[in-house]
Amino acid sequence: MADVWGSIVNVTEASYRIYYFLSSTTMPLFICTSPGCKESAVRRYGSCRICKGYLCVKHVDQKFHRCPNWQKREEVSAYKAQQALAEIAEITALLSRVNVGALCARAATLRNVACNVNLDHSLKNRLSVIGGFNYHVPLTFADGVAWICRIRQNNITSTPTAHTNSLILSEVATYRFLASKTKIPVPAVHDFAIDSPVNTVGVGYILMDQLPGTPLTEHILTEEQKRRVMEQMSDVYAQLSQHPFSKIGCLLNPEDLTAVGPVLEESTVDADADGNLLLLGPFESAREYRVALIQHQLDLILRRESYIKNRIDAHLIHRWLLDDVLERFSEPGPFYLKHMDDKGDHILVNAAFDIVGIIDWEWAQTTTPAEAFGAPVYLLDHPRFYSGDNNLGDDEVAFARLLAARGEAELAGFVNGGRVQHRLAHCITGGEPGNFEVLQTDFISLLRIILPPTEAPITWDQWRAGAWERYAQDPQLQRLL
Known part of the structure; x- marks a missing residue:
């Protein structure tokens, strides 16, 4: 049985040609399904x-x-009902x-x-075990x-x-790395398989411990409770800072925890003319990493796959980032592992606000120390941040x-x-993909940080x-016009 499950891991390279670069033959990830249309979705x-x-x-x-539009007040109810x-x-x-x-x-x-195995199809159970991108x-x-x-x-909405x-x-x-190299509380992984013809379970999956506790976002914390959680998170930061990597990208090999592969963030995924997956990275420098992300975003804008209502302005912003902003950053390696979806629901706490688990590491990647050890998103004052306030x-x-x-x-300084x-990360990868108003606010706010007052x-x-x-x-720009 172990040999069969080992072959499930190996089938990745056998069945899929994964390219770690963008080529001139890049094609749309999805094609419009409207009758007779062949344009990029x-x-x-x-x-x-x-x-x-x-x-x-x-x-x-x-x-x-003609489907209901969630942005129109009079259609919200219909949208929610049909979406459900x-x-x-x-x-x-x-x-x-x-x-x-x-599986059993x-x-x-x-x-x-x-x-x-409790495969309950009832609506009540579904809603209790469904996550943002996964079902548990x-x-x-016994x-x-x-x-x-x-x-x-x-x-x-799923990628290929x-x-x-x-x-x-x-x-x-990533879980195996954290479990073997740190004392950060994560669920133990007992088994896994990718989606492939030799996977007898029928779907790709990860078998892991069910951790106790509830997401941090389900609580309104007192100042003392906040402090308790932050003290524990400071220990998490300290532990991650002890494990440098030489490249920027994602851990991709469960058998080689030092190997860094390409970036897997959804907005960076593409396909070639034959339908093969195209991924960016891994990268040996922060500049190479950011240039690739910006150039890819410019390509998506040109192909009408991103910022469709403000293509010209979005193009101008990303060109400026590429030509004027990146040169102001000098960030040599090494690089460090970061949880890329740190909005708070990834932290599980018990009644005493002990952190019993940090979960959902599927987007985790190595990045610059300044980005890896900035404050997690859940600590931001969101109304002030999204209004453009840089304090x-x-x-x-x-x-x-x-x-x-x-x-x-040093971590405190980050x-x-x-x-x-x-601001830089939101501008480059799009804090909210396709939302130009957010991009515009982040960009002007970024310029106010990095430029002298006389130039901002x-x-x-x-x-x-x-x-x-x-x-x-x-x-x-002429093509866009």
Whole structure:
């Protein structure tokens, strides 16, 4: 049995050709499904779970796309109702692929204890075990031990199977690294398999411990409780800082925890003319990493897959980032592992606010120390941050002080200077993909940090006028026009 499961891991390279670069033959990740249309589908906003369609910049418009629009007040109720029905259909289809007998037998064999798999199709149970991108099937052993089977959701918004398989391998490798190299509390991984013809369970999965505790975001914390959590997170930062890497990218090999592969962040995924997956990286320098991300975003804008309502302004911003902003950053290696979705629900706490687990490492990657050790997103004062205010919030300041108090002055410095990293990351990869208003705020706020007061633009219109003059003859801008 072990040999069969080993072959499931190896089938990744046998079945999928994964390229770690972008080529001139890059093709749209998805094609518009409107009858007779062959244009690029818009990333994320062009994927409709209700009608199960991919839509281009033309057909995503309400004149052609008749599904309820969540942005229109009068259609919100209809949107929610139809979206819920679509979700039920998606999960039912996903769970119908699960071979419960094979899964139960696999788990029972691993522990030599009888096991029960609770594949409950009821709506109430679905909503209790579904995550942002995954579904968690509970497994209970005869001796009371509880595991979960983490299965990647599969719907119209999902990336190709080769990418989701890579995410499984990366998450397993990351958990194994953390469990073997640090004392950071993470669930133990007992088994995994990618989605492939030799996987008898029927779907890609990870079998792991079911941790106790509830997500931090479900609590309203007192100041003392905040401090307790931050003290523990300062220890997490200190531990991660002891493990440098030579490249920027994701851990991808569960058998080689030092190997860094390409970046797996969803917005960076592409395909070539033959449908093969294209990924960016790994990178040996921060500049190489950021240049690749910006150039890819420029390509998506040109192909009408991103920022479809503000393509020209989004293009100007990314050209400016490429030509003027990156040169102001000098960040040599080494690089460090970062949880890339640190909005708070990844931290599980008990009643005493002890951290019992940090989960959801599927997007984790190595990056610059300044980015890796800036304040996590859940500590930001969100109203101030998203309004363009660059001052640190009270929780960020308190976290920096805790790090300094434990002798981690360098890590404290990264938190104190973290606003520039938050702004830069949001500008490059899109804090909210395709949302130009967010990009515009982040960009102007970034310029106000990195430019001297005499050079920083006061308004968006002032900067835009200068950018138009600078790039008037840019060939890509002419194509957009």
